[in-house]
Amino acid sequence: MATQEQNITEGALTDEPRFEGDKTVNIQGLKKAFGMHEVLKGVDLQIGKAENLVVLGKSGTGKSVLIKCMVGLLQPDEGRVEVLGQEVPKLKEDDLNQVRQKIGFLFQSAALYDSMTVRENLEFALRQSKVKDKAEIDKLVEEALDNVGLKEAIDKMPSELSGGMRKRAGLARTIIMRPELILYDEPSTGLDPITSREISELILEIQKKYKTSSLIITHDIECAKITANRIIVLRDGVVTAEGTFEELENSEDEWVRSFFNK
């Protein structure tokens, strides 16, 4: 990371109007099962405008499934999933793609395109934007990589990167479009404490600068502490606890408290 204070230029990259409602995400009674295996059993959650919501929960409780339902990668069995004012499961492909351009999605596995260099991966993300000028694209790519401290790896192939570097490249690819809503799937997993902290601060910075709403799935309590405006805890397919970091840290429920090493 070049500087502590990250240099983030402002301005949206699409011509699409910004969503003006006060609930960026509104999910009610979301159910999803795979065969006999019920993963989500009626999840309710809201994300306010420019709010960072952290989702905690044990491995395999369906956190990744939850955010995949939010972008239409998975079709929910039941319930209402409203994102940026649109009911995602009911959208036609073209409308869905319009909404998706306003959403950033960081995959747990980073999901970099293997056949492209890091630079091309980021340029590819900009294909749908209004920026067409080569010099400007270069500037945006370098800036995004600088923000995640990956400038020197710009011309490497994903196979040449370490796990943490892939994650950061994926993060750069997610934030380069300056989406209105970002869904981070474990942004700091596999990173050292220092980089991890820097990534958490970057997430906070992005929220402040672009008024982005975010959902952050994490097992990293430090990251939750830095980024969260509000935290929810998933257990057995439902939301069992909700509150600020301090509230949950001192929760009545021992199981919830145990997430905070208490």
Place this chain on the structure above:
Amino acid sequence: MCGNTNTQQIMSEKIQAAPTDGVKDTSFWQRIFSGKFRQSLANFFDEVGQLTMFTGKFFKELVTPPYEISEFLKQCYWIGNMSLPLVGITAFIMGLVFTMQSRPTLAKFGAESWLPAMVSVAMVREIAPVITGLIVAGKVGSGIGAELASMRVTEQIDALEVSGNRPLKYVVVTRVLACILMVPLLVLFADGIAMMGSYLGVNLTDKTTLRLFFSHVFSALDFIDIFPAFIKTFFFGLAIGIISCYKGYNANSGTEGVGRAANSAVVVASLMIFIIDMIAVQVSDLFMK
């Protein structure tokens, strides 16, 4: 015998006990169409249905802009690059060997001078297209199957989708189109190289000039030999592209899904080449009569 009647008894008891209305007749066909066989038959038709739908989606994406020209050219280059050496070597050897093998038979009738004509017709009509198709199915089909499957299991296809790009257009259409274009070109190339091999084969025993050899070849080859053979190669390309993309695109998660996708892409595509070949000969016969 005793055991037999015993089972029969048990069977009939079971049949009577079964709460079915109507007569339960375990005829030959009923036994055939039950259990495992029925399941695999159902799976087969399910797969055929899925593949047909996939092909429909391919054509729909094909005609709607934007067009991914640069990715298409990249795939064309890749396919050519992958298969050119192998197709060349195989075609040369086939031409040479086929000529040497046919020679004794023709010599019996004193018809050695027919050798170039016979070999060229066999090569252009049948051998070069099928051999090229099989090589491309093996090299390119497994390549595409494995690549798309690993893109699927590492969530790259999902990533394309959430970024608002159409993976079907970007990944599938470009690859299938590249196959449709490149297979016929590779077949033409194989035709040429096979003729060179055949020329060498003829020259091992007789002396001919290249010019005389090719004048024999071209006087033997009719439009009827070349045109249907050329048309069917487009279908070979389509089959290889669609099947390997379908297998890869719908791969199961996990690394073993990648291997399975690559494997079945090759098997099904190769089989499809023979089936298309068979249909093509029927269809061209129909028109030639």
